[in-house]
Amino acid sequence: MMQTFQQDCMELAMRKFREGKVDRRALLAGLVGLGVLPAGSDAAAQAAQEMVMVNWGGVANQGFGTNYGAPFMAANPGWKVVQDSTGPSAGRIRSMVESGRTTWDLCDSSASSAILLGKAGLLNKIDYSVVQKSDVISPAFAMEHGAAPYSFSSVLIYDTAKFPNGGPQNWADFYDVQKFPGTRLLRRDALAVLDGAQMALGKSPAALYPLDVPACLAKLREIRRNCVFWTNGSESEQFMRTGEAVMGQIWHTRATILERETSGRLKFIWNQGLLQGGIFVSPRGNPGGAMVQKLLASMLANPEPQVELLKFLGNGPTNPRAAAVVPEEFKRFNPTDPANVAVQCTLDGTWWGENYAELNSKVLDVITG
Amino acid sequence: MRRDTGWWLLIAPAFLLLTLVYIAPIAQVLAISVMEPSPGLGNYERLFTSESVQRVIVTTLRICIITTAIALLLGYGLAYVIALATERARRWWLLAVLVPLWISVLVRAFAWVTLLRRQGVINEGLIAAGVITEPLALVWNETGIVIGMVHYMVPYAVLPMLAAMREVDPRLLAAARGMGASRGFAFSRVFLPLSMPGVIAAGVLVFIFSLGFYITPALLGGGRTLMVAEWIKLQILDLLRWGLGAMMATVLVLAILATLVVFSRLVNLRRLFGGGA
Numbered sequence: 001m002m003q004t005f006q007q008d009c010m011e012l013a014m015r016k017f018r019e020g021k022v023d024r025r026a027l028l029a030g031l032v033g034l035g036v037l038p039a040g041s042d043a044a045a046q047a048a049q050e051m052v053m054v055n056w057g058g059v060a061n062q063g064f065g066t067n068y069g070a071p072f073m074a075a076n077p078g079w080k081v082v083q084d085s086t087g088p089s090a091g092r093i094r095s096m097v098e099s100g101r102t103t104w105d106l107c108d109s110s111a112s113s114a115i116l117l118g119k120a121g122l123l124n125k126i127d128y129s130v131v132q133k134s135d136v137i138s139p140a141f142a143m144e145h146g147a148a149p150y151s152f153s154s155v156l157i158y159d160t161a162k163f164p165n166g167g168p169q170n171w172a173d174f175y176d177v178q179k180f181p182g183t184r185l186l187r188r189d190a191l192a193v194l195d196g197a198q199m200a201l202g203k204s205p206a207a208l209y210p211l212d213v214p215a216c217l218a219k220l221r222e223i224r225r226n227c228v229f230w231t232n233g234s235e236s237e238q239f240m241r242t243g244e245a246v247m248g249q250i251w252h253t254r255a256t257i258l259e260r261e262t263s264g265r266l267k268f269i270w271n272q273g274l275l276q277g278g279i280f281v282s283p284r285g286n287p288g289g290a291m292v293q294k295l296l297a298s299m300l301a302n303p304e305p306q307v308e309l310l311k312f313l314g315n316g317p318t319n320p321r322a323a324a325v326v327p328e329e330f331k332r333f334n335p336t337d338p339a340n341v342a343v344q345c346t347l348d349g350t351w352w353g354e355n356y357a358e359l360n361s362k363v364l365d366v367i368t369g
Numbered sequence: 370m371r372r373d374t375g376w377w378l379l380i381a382p383a384f385l386l387l388t389l390v391y392i393a394p395i396a397q398v399l400a401i402s403v404m405e406p407s408p409g410l411g412n413y414e415r416l417f418t419s420e421s422v423q424r425v426i427v428t429t430l431r432i433c434i435i436t437t438a439i440a441l442l443l444g445y446g447l448a449y450v451i452a453l454a455t456e457r458a459r460r461w462w463l464l465a466v467l468v469p470l471w472i473s474v475l476v477r478a479f480a481w482v483t484l485l486r487r488q489g490v491i492n493e494g495l496i497a498a499g500v501i502t503e504p505l506a507l508v509w510n511e512t513g514i515v516i517g518m519v520h521y522m523v524p525y526a527v528l529p530m531l532a533a534m535r536e537v538d539p540r541l542l543a544a545a546r547g548m549g550a551s552r553g554f555a556f557s558r559v560f561l562p563l564s565m566p567g568v569i570a571a572g573v574l575v576f577i578f579s580l581g582f583y584i585t586p587a588l589l590g591g592g593r594t595l596m597v598a599e600w601i602k603l604q605i606l607d608l609l610r611w612g613l614g615a616m617m618a619t620v621l622v623l624a625i626l627a628t629l630v631v632f633s634r635l636v637n638l639r640r641l642f643g644g645g646a
Contacts, residue, residue, distance in 0.1 A: 089607060094609060230592060361608070364421065365421045367592065367593060369424065
């Protein structure tokens with residue numbers, strides 16, 4: 001991006017300030033003169049403040065910087081959004097907030113963590129007078145303690161070469177090891193796995209929750225000997241690519257890569273995929289204060305960067321105006337494309353938040369037993 | 370005894386530093402284990418009531434014992450060969466033992482995946498040779514974990530045993546032979562007992578190391594086998610059950626200390642950690 005004249009002036013002013021050639025008062029006066037800061041507003045006191053967005057590393061660092069940070073910075077001069085790829089697990093957020101020195105503003109988290117951490121009083125509530133609920137396609141993406149600027153789905157992928165007479169079309173097929181023999185791949189997690197088991201048991205995706213937990217666990221127990229389990233995305237990709245499993249439940253982003261790479265030999269279906277929000281949360285006591293609400297609002301309100309992120313990382317947009325501007329060749333891979341949403345099931349983050357910790361232990365028991 | 374006291378002052382800075390950055394945090398962990406979610410021994414009660422807690426412990430112990438046994442067996446053979454080799458050959462042997470130590474455990478785990486997976490070198494080779502028709506399940510199970518861990522542990526098994534074997538006077542073997550003992554008899558009645566302190570030391574070292582293994586089981590276990598270290602990580606980072614995670618961490622620390630105490634009665638541990646005998 002070309003630097004504007006104004007940006008250059010600001011940079012020079014900041015340099016003089018740092019070198020001690022002008023004092024803070026003169027700097028602020030200069031910035032107000034440039035029109036960068038509104039005169040007399042308290043924003044002047046927060047000149048060039050920084051907000052830290054935390055992701056899980058890899059290309060997300062770049063993708064989030066370009067598509068979430070940059071649009072906000074363009075609209076809010078004087079604010080800088082930096083990316084940190086530490087991986088904001090619930091445990092790290094908790095230890096940071098409890099230590100009393102929060103350095104993160106906005107974290108790429110999950111629905112279940114938003115509830116776990118929110119209940120423990122470790123998160124800022126989303127201010128829905130700033131963040132617009134109408135900017136997301138599903139109420140599941142606008143939670144009390146978090147909101148989703150992107151979406152993803154846990155989909156069924158299978159190796160077409162292993163099933164010349166037609167592959168599995170739903171979770172019932174996935175659990176049918178007689179009809180479709182071979183090793184299955186599942187995430188070592190309760191989330192999405194039990195939801196799939198519940199659908200395999202025949203419950204309608206429209207009225208899936210609350211899950212019948214004992215029945216789902218029993219269903220999982222039936223096929224556990226035919227399963228391998230992944231814990232991170234690249235691992236799931238590798239299991240499918242190297243033929244360790246003939247079908248799996250993996251994230252649509254990884255499934256997209258595999259389908260493109262193998263020209264469709266590995267194929268994924270949206271049917272009964274579990275649509276989830278990429279929930280961002282803000283740890284209590286964040287350095288950017290209330291401004292973080294504006295950052296989140298900007299991430300939800302701008303469909304174009306969301307579509308760019310879909311092209312770049314595969315993350316689905318959540319803005320209702322986004323699907324229409326997605327180029328034709330990406331529609332197949334967009335989890336929130338209306339045609340794809342129609343056949344998927346939106347994962348109930350609230351139900352999961354209440355039950356996640358307990359059910360995850362139970363699923364681990366089934367898997368490792 | 371009186372003269373020794375002054376030396377303690379010399380280690381005081383190191384001792385203080387260790388207390389501050391090592392012992393204090395561990396004490397904190399111990400505190401969390403009795404404070405969360407409510408004060409009391411509720412978390413420790415789970416050791417006796419929760420099947421999943423017990424399963425993690427049993428799985429970990431089983432894998433560690435198997436790993437230790439195999440590593441000792443392989444390591445003993447290796448140490449024996451090295452101890453009897455010429456000076457020149459011994460240097461090459463030692464290099465071969467030590468080089469794997471410098472390769473990242475991550476790289477080694479991935480290397481094993483390449484060898485052991487369904488379409489890996491070993492399975493493809495065996496199928497091509499007509500030995501098997503279906504690929505063997507060599508990885509994504511406990512077999513895979515044990516293979517990876519043994520590979521990591523063999524050098525740690527070799528070094529203490531080699532040190533012990535080199536202290537055995539070779540003339541004793543010659544004397545045994547001279548008095549009519551067969552090779553096997555001389556080995557089992559003279560050499561083996563004399564090298565036993567090294568075997569126990571190596572066993573303790575390998576076993577303790579194995580208890581805390583994280584990366585190898587996580588990568589080679591296929592998600593189906595959960596060992597203590599990964600279980601603790603899961604409780605603390607993902608499930609926010611800090612009390613439970615801290616309890617298990619405390620149990621792990623206590624188990625290690627207990628092992629050390631028990632074996633310090635059997636073998637000179639100072640020698641194991643490089644101190645003079």
